[in-house]
Amino acid sequence: MDIWTVGTSSAVPTRERALACNMINYRGERILFDCGEGAQRRIMMDKLGLMKIDRIFISHWHADHFSGLLGLIQTLEMEGRERPLYIYGPPRTEEFTDRILDTGYFKRSYDIFVEDLVEGDVIAGDGYEVYPFEVEHGVNAFGYVFEESSQVKANKEKMEKFGLESTPKIGDLKAGESIEWRDQTVKPDQVVEKVPGRKIVYSGDTSKCDNLIKNSENADLLIQEATCLHEDIEERKNHTSAKQAGEIARKADVEKLVLTHFSRRYRGEEEKLKEEAGKEFENVELGEEGKRFEVKPHRPE
Amino acid sequence: MDIWTVGTSSAVPTRERALACNMINYRGERILFDCGEGAQRRIMMDKLGLMKIDRIFISHWHADHFSGLLGLIQTLEMEGRERPLYIYGPPRTEEFTDRILDTGYFKRSYDIFVEDLVEGDVIAGDGYEVYPFEVEHGVNAFGYVFEESSQVKANKEKMEKFGLESTPKIGDLKAGESIEWRDQTVKPDQVVEKVPGRKIVYSGDTSKCDNLIKNSENADLLIQEATCLHEDIEERKNHTSAKQAGEIARKADVEKLVLTHFSRRYRGEEEKLKEEAGKEFENVELGEEGKRFEVKPHRPE
Numbered sequence: 001m002d003i004w005t006v007g008t009s010s011a012v013p014t015r016e017r018a019l020a021c022n023m024i025n026y027r028g029e030r031i032l033f034d035c036g037e038g039a040q041r042r043i044m045m046d047k048l049g050l051m052k053i054d055r056i057f058i059s060h061w062h063a064d065h066f067s068g069l070l071g072l073i074q075t076l077e078m079e080g081r082e083r084p085l086y087i088y089g090p091p092r093t094e095e096f097t098d099r100i101l102d103t104g105y106f107k108r109s110y111d112i113f114v115e116d117l118v119e120g121d122v123i124a125g126d127g128y129e130v131y132p133f134e135v136e137h138g139v140n141a142f143g144y145v146f147e148e149s150s151q152v153k154a155n156k157e158k159m160e161k162f163g164l165e166s167t168p169k170i171g172d173l174k175a176g177e178s179i180e181w182r183d184q185t186v187k188p189d190q191v192v193e194k195v196p197g198r199k200i201v202y203s204g205d206t207s208k209c210d211n212l213i214k215n216s217e218n219a220d221l222l223i224q225e226a227t228c229l230h231e232d233i234e235e236r237k238n239h240t241s242a243k244q245a246g247e248i249a250r251k252a253d254v255e256k257l258v259l260t261h262f263s264r265r266y267r268g269e270e271e272k273l274k275e276e277a278g279k280e281f282e283n284v285e286l287g288e289e290g291k292r293f294e295v296k297p298h299r300p301e
Numbered sequence: 302m303d304i305w306t307v308g309t310s311s312a313v314p315t316r317e318r319a320l321a322c323n324m325i326n327y328r329g330e331r332i333l334f335d336c337g338e339g340a341q342r343r344i345m346m347d348k349l350g351l352m353k354i355d356r357i358f359i360s361h362w363h364a365d366h367f368s369g370l371l372g373l374i375q376t377l378e379m380e381g382r383e384r385p386l387y388i389y390g391p392p393r394t395e396e397f398t399d400r401i402l403d404t405g406y407f408k409r410s411y412d413i414f415v416e417d418l419v420e421g422d423v424i425a426g427d428g429y430e431v432y433p434f435e436v437e438h439g440v441n442a443f444g445y446v447f448e449e450s451s452q453v454k455a456n457k458e459k460m461e462k463f464g465l466e467s468t469p470k471i472g473d474l475k476a477g478e479s480i481e482w483r484d485q486t487v488k489p490d491q492v493v494e495k496v497p498g499r500k501i502v503y504s505g506d507t508s509k510c511d512n513l514i515k516n517s518e519n520a521d522l523l524i525q526e527a528t529c530l531h532e533d534i535e536e537r538k539n540h541t542s543a544k545q546a547g548e549i550a551r552k553a554d555v556e557k558l559v560l561t562h563f564s565r566r567y568r569g570e571e572e573k574l575k576e577e578a579g580k581e582f583e584n585v586e587l588g589e590e591g592k593r594f595e596v597k598p599h600r601p602e
Contacts, residue, residue: 012376013342019372037372038339041314061405067372071320071338074364075313096404103400104362105440139406 001026001148001198001295003221003258004048005287007036010205010227010239010261011064018042018289019064020261022202022223024146025049026128032056033144033202033223039068040075046290051079055123057130058089059204060141061096070100077109084111088123090132090140091116117142128197133215135206138238143204145215148197153300158191193300200295201254205261207237208244216252220295223287224248225261226273236263242273246280260287302327302449302499302596304522304559305349306588308337311506311528311540311562312365319343319590320365321562323503323524325447326350327429333357334445334503334524340369341376347591352380356424358431359390360505361442362397371401378410385412389424391433391441392417418443429498434516436507439539444505446516449498454601459492494601501596502555506562508538509545517553521596524588525549526562527574537564543574547581561588 002025009017019036023043030052032039043050053076058066069087076085087097097114117123119142123130127149132142152174154164162181164170169179173188180186201219203212205227216222227239240248242259249257259277262270270286277284285293303326310318320337324344331353333340344351354377359367370388377386388398398415418424420443424431428450433443453475455465463482465471470480471492479488502520504513506528517523529537531544541549543560550558560578563571571587578585586594 012379013345013372015342015346018342037369038342041316041319041339044314045316063371063375063405063407066405067375068338070364070371071314071368074368078313099400099404103397103404104364104367106364 003200003223003293003295004046005223005258005260005291005293006039006042006048006289008260008262008287008289009064010225010263012264013038014264014267016267016289017262019067020059021068022260023048023053024200026146026148027126028052029054029126031125031130031146034059034065034204035068035072036064037067037071040072042289048290050075051081053085054083055086055088055125055130057132057142057144058087058093059143059202060090060137060139061092062139062205065205066096069097070103073101073112074106077107081110084113087112087114088117088130088132090142091118092140093117133211135204135212136209136238137205137207141204141206143206143212143215144202145219146200146202148199150197151195153193153195154191155193155300162186162191164191195300196298198295198298203240205238206240208240208248213248213252216248216254219252219254221256221258221293222249222252222254223258223260226259226277227261227263228265229272229276232265242276243280246277246284249277249281249284255283256293257281257284258287258293259284304501304524304594304596305347306524306559306561306592306594307340307343307349307590309561309563309588309590310365311526311564313565314339315565315568317568317590318563320368321360322369323561324349324354325501327447327449328427329353330355330427332426332431332447335360335366335505336369336373337365338368338372341373343590349591352377352382354386355384356387356389356426356431358433358443358445359388359394360444360503361391361438361440362393363440363506366506367397370398371404374402374413375407378408382411385414388413388415389418389431389433391443392419393441394418434512436505436513437510437539438506438508442505442507444507444513444516445503446520447501447503449500451498452496454494454496455492456494456601463487463492465492496601497599499596499599504541504549506539507541509541509549514549514552517549517555520553520555522557522559522594523550523553523555524559524561527560527578528562528564529566530573530577533566543577544581547578547585550578550582550585556584557594558582558585559588559594560585
């Protein structure tokens with residue numbers, strides 16, 4: 001599973017950084033979180049698989065998080081897309097998306113399904129779930145959890161110990177039932193292992209809040225906005241400082257923290273943000289345009 | 302006076318080319334013609350003077366010509382703009398701009414005045430006029446003429462011949478009145494010269510049509526869409542081939558032709574478009590992202 005930070009600037013783009021966009025590659029499917037202006041071109045330039053996008057989750061309706069939606073929708077059309085596209089977001093997502101689709105002259109070769117979400121909703125994908133959680137940004141705003149379904153797998157070595165070959169009975173073991181095999185009883189936990197799913201969290205735009213920490217617990221990767229240094233946080237209401245980003249990661253006990261959404265004030269000095277967060281949480285990296293973060297499968301429990 | 306081709310791709314951006322946008326720098330003021338996605342960032346990256354934009358002319362409401370408007374409007378706000386912005390375009394420009402401004406949560410620090418134009422309207426700027434003309438694109442679509450006002454200047458050498466120094470009487474001469482000076486009569490045409498204004502034409506998206514040729518007559522620079530080679534024009538209804546672009550330039554007797562709006566089909570082979578147009582009209586160049594074309598002042602008549 002790969003995660004790309006496609007755009008990492010806040011509010012306005014800079015020469016080096018485009019507006020908010022993150023993309024997950026889960027077994028070939030691309031899932032987009034936010035779609036700031038320039039997202040489609042960045043995805044194209046880095047050959048990340050624009051046409052494979054099926055779902056787009058908008059964190060909130062500030063333009064730097066959605067201004068690339070219109071262009072992306074239009075390009076999918078030009079590419080002759082036929083399968084539907086799904087767009088999710090906080091309340092008013094349907095209303096705002098309708099407005100985007102009613103601006104200018106369009107023909108559309110594919111369906112777009114739009115859904116206003118509330119905390120508690122779960123979007124079930126193929127082998128994963130995505131769910132929103134409320135964050136604090138002054139307008140309706142979500143963070144999102146991407147959670148891979150846990151898998152039940154037969155361990156080959158253990159199978160061999162029992163002389164078990166590929167047999168429909170493996171299915172029974174995976175389903176939690178004991179089987180009879182060559183005059184002995186084989187219990188599921190003697191052969192079958194559970195592989196916990198991976199968890200990615202995207203904070204969206206938010207001040208440091210309990211709900212973000214709670215929903216980020218034990219994430220493999222937290223993509224966290226870190227708009228400014230802590231000394232500037234008073235001016236940046238509804239945002240998170242790099243220090244706070246580190247605190248959130250530590251409290252939520254995540255595996256890795258990736259910072260994003262940098263104010264251009266720190267252009268060329270983003271390392272300072274990393275350093276500040278690093279004092280709170282060691283395993284931290286800066287998001288960059290088109291940078292790839294791999295999250296390896298978990299070991300069986 | 303400078304003209305930059307900011308974005309030169311048609312329909313979808315490519316790795317090398319952004320969507321439609323052209324900018325004129327007239328004595329410091331920036332005037333934008335179309336604003337495809339990525340325009341603001343490109344203008345920023347090339348330091349072309351984003352904050353100096355006062356007027357934006359939209360040729361027509363296909364997304365590749367306006368998808369950067371939202372982001373640009375928002376960035377001007379973030380930069381603390383106070384003076385108003387003017388947006389012009391064909392019928393429905395007000396309606397579509399309103400929809401853009403009603404998408405997402407905005408605050409606005411400056412006024413935006415939007416005007417639906419019809420052929421015959423003239424937008425008077427400081428030292429220039431812009432007027433739209435109808436082109437053929439299947440939807441309401443304009444090309445635009447940018448015309449510098451002609452200037453009346455006193456010729457210094459001729460002034461010296463009469464022993465004329467800086468005097469309010471020069472104003473009378475410029476206004477077309479003869480004056481008495483050191484016992485002789487000085488007529489306006491003995492001292493004062495007319496400098497014809499420069500003329501830039503932007504075709505927008507259109508098939509080859511008489512109204513485009515008529516409005517392009519004697520332009521110093523024609524920025525002309527040349528979506529495809531002539532062998533492909535049957536598939537590209539409502540667009541112009543490179544050959545036709547050359548024909549338009551020749552018939553309108555323009556000084557220079559700049560091609561833009563290239564289909565990505567010709568990616569890396571744009572020289573073929575230039576060659577094809579070049580057979581019809583010699584002084585032709587390809588538009589490139591951020592490429593600058595200078596139009597020097599005319600000599601006095």
